[in-house]
Amino acid sequence: MDPAPPVAEASGIVKRFDSTVALDDARIRVGQGQTHALVGRNGAGKSTLVAILTGLLTPDRGTVLFDGEPAPRPADRDAWRRRVACVYQKSTVIPELTVAENLFLNRLDRGRLGLVDWGRVRRDARDLLEKWSVEVDVRLPAKDLSIEQRQFVEIARALSFGARFVILDEPTAQLDAAAISRLFHRVEDLQRQGVTFLFISHHLQEVYDICDTVTVFRDARHVLTAPVAGLPRAELVAAMTGEAAAERRTVRHPPGPERATALRVDTLTADGSYAGVSLEIGAGEIVGLAGAAGSGRNEVAETVVGLRAADSGTVQIAGRRPRPGSVPAALAAGAGFVPRDRHQQGFVPQLSVADNSTLSVPHRIRSRGFLSARRRDSLTRSMITHLAIKTPGPELPVAGLSGGNQQKVVLARALADDPKLLVLINPTAGVDVRSKEFLLDKVEETAAAGTAVLLASDELDDLRVCDRVLVMLRGRVVATMAGGWDDHELVAAMEGVDLDA
Known part of the structure; x- marks a missing residue:
């Protein structure tokens, strides 16, 4: 039996903005059911690749495939939403709208008189959140949610379009340790339900905690793809920076007790x-x-x-x-x-x-x-x-x-x-x-x-x-x-x- 094609694959990607080369022959291959990390310093090309994988940018050269099939036309946003979703570090929920309204924004069914059946919207919202094990009151304004709850709502909204490939862009940047642990448990649960994740983070310990494979970009190019297990942290940092990781001293010597x-x-x-x-x-x-x-x-x-x-x-x-x-x-x-x-x-x-x-x-x-x-x-x-x-x-x-x-x-x-x-x-x-x-x-x-x-x-x-x-x-x-x-x-x-x- 032929192995399943990767959920997402980008190869030979080149993208320039005037004289700036944002991606230079970049590539990534995300396998079915993985949590795949994408890491690199600022300016390495991660954000540009995410924009290309979500159809917001078109590469100057190269190909993007989903499940072995060519990516949709750039203008076909519904087709893109069915293949890939991105939960960004900066929340995209609208604070003044309720959870239910955010979940079905621009998708509200209207009856013959053009009126929205809000009772049905709330029921559908509860069913959606229950399906993906998100415990949030759908009547709450989004501004009353914690950062963690907003992320779970965004993941559920993304999955409601039919996508089973989700990009998490710095999802832990504003979370504390306990919330990060809950997020990782949720990611593992969703993996078991057939969802694949591309996980972007600057915190390397998180890569080892949650990811199966890691891809490193540096200076707009692909540098390394390797299984996380068995990859020494020093080698990962060296791939990102182009040099061995420096040791930080752990004990300072502040001024004496006479200080003001x-x-x-x-x-x-x-x-x-x-x-x-x-x-x-x-x-x-x-x-x-x-x-x-x-x-x-x-x-x-x-x-x-x-x-x-x-x-x-x-x-x-x-x-x-x-x-x-x-x-x-x-x-x-x-x-x-x-x-x-x-x-x-x-x-x-x-x-x-x-x-x-x-x-x-x-x-x-x-x-x-x-x-x-x-x-x-x-x-x-x-x-x-x-x-x-x-x-x-x-x-x-x-x-x-x-x-x-x-x-x-x-x-x-x-x-x-x-x-x-x-x-x-x-x-x-x-x-x-x-x-x-x-x-x-x-x-x-x-x-x-x-x-x-x-x-x-x-x-x-x-x-x-x-x-x-x-x-x-x-x-x-x-x-x-x-x-x-x-x-x-x-x-x-x-x-x-x-x-x-």
């Missing part, structure tokens, strides 16, 4: 989020806040910078007590902030690199009472150089940058006013390996210059730069880990597991 206190949090409490949280960070020190789903780590960090207001307790930044729930007050007190979701909170896509980098520091670019474009661009150019932002100039819209460079712009704004305290939440989410290393190096460099750092994350690589890590569980600090901690001990504390039990 940059952040003091005293018995901070917010009902339903965290309770009795106290911590202190000295100038030049990096302190991590770690925890799994519902731990309160992100909420505490957001309270420090004024995105939230606590019910009780106090926050002092560089000796000043900013007004609770006020971001401008926290910034004026000396804080800089990198939020958890750069797309929603970090930048304005259509504004330039210069405008985004200086949004929070108008006082630094004024001249005679007016905002000075010359001062703005001068300040921006210095930050472009300092953070190695790849852009033709300050005037380029941030939407035109890669994910790693967008995150550098967000960091640039956080550092634009020489903060006494830098607060970061998931600072390397959705960026490639090299950008991740660069960003964490800059965090260490910033601390070495005397800035205190509060870093909230459940990414172990992020937390390794910390001098100590405070572990939160169900809204409370339950453990403090000194630098050089053991992975198993930290993860066990985050998940509430006693290794000695």
Whole structure:
């Protein structure tokens, strides 16, 4: 019997945008029932390949096959939806519509009078979610769903068109460890039901956790395809970067106990989020806040910078007590902030690199009472150089940058006013390996210059730069880990597991 053809196969793919070669003789072959990883640094060509596999772009040269048959004509969108679907890092659900409305958007059956039978729509929506084991109330507005629930709704919507090949584009970038585990269990369940996945991630451990095969792109070309089992992590990183992975040091040497206190949090409490949280960070020190789903780590960090207001307790930044729930007050007190979701909170896509980098520091670019474009661009150019932002100039819209460079712009704004305290939440989410290393190096460099750092994350690589890590569980600090901690001990504390039990 002939083996089943691959679910999707692209070969000899070439795509150029003016003088830029986005894909150069690229290829990928995704077998039936696999979870196949596609990895590579920003600019490697992953996004362009996804656009070609979903029919949004037409290659200049090369072929795309689904189940051994040629891809549909570009204009036949219904035929594409029946073959492939993509769940993007940035959600495509419409927040103001209900789950049911999102599931059947542009597919609502109308009766003879042109009216929609909403009762039937909700029943069909429940049946669809039940078929794919998604537990969500179809009457809820999508804006009330968690990021995880939105992803499951998008997967169910994609499968409702008949596609059994789903591309997951950075699906874990905004999820915590517990939600990632649930997503992976759902992917495995769907695999057993005949669904094939192309999994795109910058987190290499996830490739080993969930994928059968991995394909590496570098500099617009295919570099490697190999079974995940038996592929050493160092070889995978080397294929992505073109060089051996560098070792990060695990223990820093911050200033001594005589350093000034940059952040003091005293018995901070917010009902339903965290309770009795106290911590202190000295100038030049990096302190991590770690925890799994519902731990309160992100909420505490957001309270420090004024995105939230606590019910009780106090926050002092560089000796000043900013007004609770006020971001401008926290910034004026000396804080800089990198939020958890750069797309929603970090930048304005259509504004330039210069405008985004200086949004929070108008006082630094004024001249005679007016905002000075010359001062703005001068300040921006210095930050472009300092953070190695790849852009033709300050005037380029941030939407035109890669994910790693967008995150550098967000960091640039956080550092634009020489903060006494830098607060970061998931600072390397959705960026490639090299950008991740660069960003964490800059965090260490910033601390070495005397800035205190509060870093909230459940990414172990992020937390390794910390001098100590405070572990939160169900809204409370339950453990403090000194630098050089053991992975198993930290993860066990985050998940509430006693290794000695």
